[in-house]
Amino acid sequence: MPVKILQYSYFTLSLVLLLLVLATPSIVKGGFKFITEEMIEAFVIATLFVVGYVIFRLYKSEIDKNKDKFEEAIQYIGGLNIQLDSLKSLLNDVRKYPENKTDFRNILILMADKILSIVNCEWVVLRLIDAKTLQTLSEHSGSRGSAILLKYSISNKNIIEGKQIEDCTILVSTKDNVDVQTCVILSINGISDEQQILINTIINNIGMLYIIFSSTFYKNKKR
Numbered sequence: 553m554p555v556k557i558l559q560y561s562y563f564t565l566s567l568v569l570l571l572l573v574l575a576t577p578s579i580v581k582g583g584f585k586f587i588t589e590e591m592i593e594a595f596v597i598a599t600l601f602v603v604g605y606v607i608f609r610l611y612k613s614e615i616d617k618n619k620d621k622f623e624e625a626i627q628y629i630g631g632l633n634i635q636l637d638s639l640k641s642l643l644n645d646v647r648k649y650p651e652n653k654t655d656f657r658n659i660l661i662l663m664a665d666k667i668l669s670i671v672n673c674e675w676v677v678l679r680l681i682d683a684k685t686l687q688t689l690s691e692h693s694g695s696r697g698s699a700i701l702l703k704y705s706i707s708n709k710n711i712i713e714g715k716q717i718e719d720c721t722i723l724v725s726t727k728d729n730v731d732v733q734t735c736v737i738l739s740i741n742g743i744s745d746e747q748q749i750l751i752n753t754i755i756n757n758i759g760m761l762y763i764i765f766s767s768t769f770y771k772n773k774k775r
Contacts, residue, residue, distance in 0.1 A: 646757075650765040657692065659761060663754050664694030670750050673740035678755070680762055681708045681733045689732065690762065711735050723751055725759045732766075734759040 650656040660678050667676045675695040682689055686708040706717060712733060716722055719741050725734040734755040743751070 646761070650761060656690065656762065656765045659758070660690065660692035661694065663758055664692055666754060667736060667738070667751055668694060668696055671738055671740060671743055671747050673738045675739045677737040678758065679711070679735050679737070680759070681712060681735065683712060683731050683733045686712065706737060723748065723755060725755045726752060730759065730763065732759050732762055734762070
């Protein structure tokens with residue numbers, strides 16, 4: 553119940569009871585001899601006390617709800633700030649476009665480390681797939697400490713078709729108008745929406761960097 557409604561309700565009730573007190577002599581003189589002024593005054597005081605207590609509890613409940621919403625808003629804003637800092641870090645860490653295979657591999661290593669810092673999982677696999685031929689164009693695997701990487705192969709066809717693997721999370725780049733699809737495989741079953749946003753940003757950027765790299769690389773190769 554909105555706080556303003558509670559305030560208006562209490563004001564209206566107080567006004568009605570005040571009018572009742574003012575009308576008490578007329579009520580007594582009107583033939584209600586079994587009702588005394590003291591009885592009416594006691595009734596008014598008791599009613600104001602009970603109603604005031606009820607409204608106080610409702611008012612406190614509304615304040616607690618608003619407090620919870622305020623804390624949720626603060627947490628949400630804090631989460632947005634963390635995301636912005638992470639995205640800023642991603643953009644600043646890549647100082648130049650890749651000019652050769654070594655440059656691009658270093659970018660994959662860097663991005664794999666970034667993903668491991670975002671998601672608490674044992675290992676991560678970054679893979680770029682030709683959407684037409686389903687061939688693997690590039691791949692990098694990173695692990696946390698001495699964690700063991702995935703032992704069995706993951707079909708590119710299954711990845712492109714959006715099939716998931718038990719105890720793993722697979723995300724694919726969201727750019728549908730390019731032939732290169734970037735995917736990430738995580739050794740964890742499910743991630744938060746905030747983590748997914750950050751990782752999607754990473755793999756989309758990897759795909760764009762690969763397109764720049766491949767066009768530059770093959771252009772220089774033909775010279």
